[in-house]
Amino acid sequence: MINRVVADSTIATIKILQQPSKPEWIEMAIANFDTILLDHSHCERKAAGAAINLMFRYPAHQKLVRQLTAIAQEELSHFDQVNQWLEKRNLPLAALNAPPYFAQLKSQVRHPEPDRLVDLLLVSAIIEARSHERLGLIATYCPDAELAKFYRSLMASEARHYGIYWLLASEYSDRPALESRLTELGEYESSILATMHPEPRVHS
Numbered sequence: 001m002i003n004r005v006v007a008d009s010t011i012a013t014i015k016i017l018q019q020p021s022k023p024e025w026i027e028m029a030i031a032n033f034d035t036i037l038l039d040h041s042h043c044e045r046k047a048a049g050a051a052i053n054l055m056f057r058y059p060a061h062q063k064l065v066r067q068l069t070a071i072a073q074e075e076l077s078h079f080d081q082v083n084q085w086l087e088k089r090n091l092p093l094a095a096l097n098a099p100p101y102f103a104q105l106k107s108q109v110r111h112p113e114p115d116r117l118v119d120l121l122l123v124s125a126i127i128e129a130r131s132h133e134r135l136g137l138i139a140t141y142c143p144d145a146e147l148a149k150f151y152r153s154l155m156a157s158e159a160r161h162y163g164i165y166w167l168l169a170s171e172y173s174d175r176p177a178l179e180s181r182l183t184e185l186g187e188y189e190s191s192i193l194a195t196m197h198p199e200p201r202v203h204s
């Protein structure tokens, strides 16, 4: 464990998330950075996959297909950039167990339509918002200046992604219902992260 350099009060709550990350997470991430970088590669691949899966599920939703095509392309480009960092550091692109975070969030998705689509979009928005927050924390606390610059460059994209998912969700639900569902899912997401997963992951 590195010395406590991150105070609770220095981590801002990202809009749409209910709770900021705990200082313990950034300490764990910086102390296990090679594993976090590898997990980050898997996260970018999964983010591209999630966008593509949504398109397959809703192929006639023109605006959704168009915007998710752009997100999938961007996530694949992030995937490639992270993989280049792995290569630079001589780290093999190995398999890694996923943390329970994604499956637990997915378990909250309601089944009847259009609730299912709304929830899938909101869950993606929350995942993107948490990624944005955590990539930003890595950019702030990573001791390698070049890596920090790379992480800052990714932060803006993830912020844009959560905005796109949120706006897409607003096409399929009225605003009060959407905001109340976002709060419910956001509280659930914070409850998952309240107990830190023992393995170092971007979404521990």
Ligand SMILES: [Fe+2]
Binding pocket: 044, 047, 074, 075, 078, 157, 158
């Ligand atoms: Fe990304």
Ligand SMILES: [Fe+2]
Binding pocket: 047, 075, 128, 131, 157, 158, 161
């Ligand atoms: Fe993203």
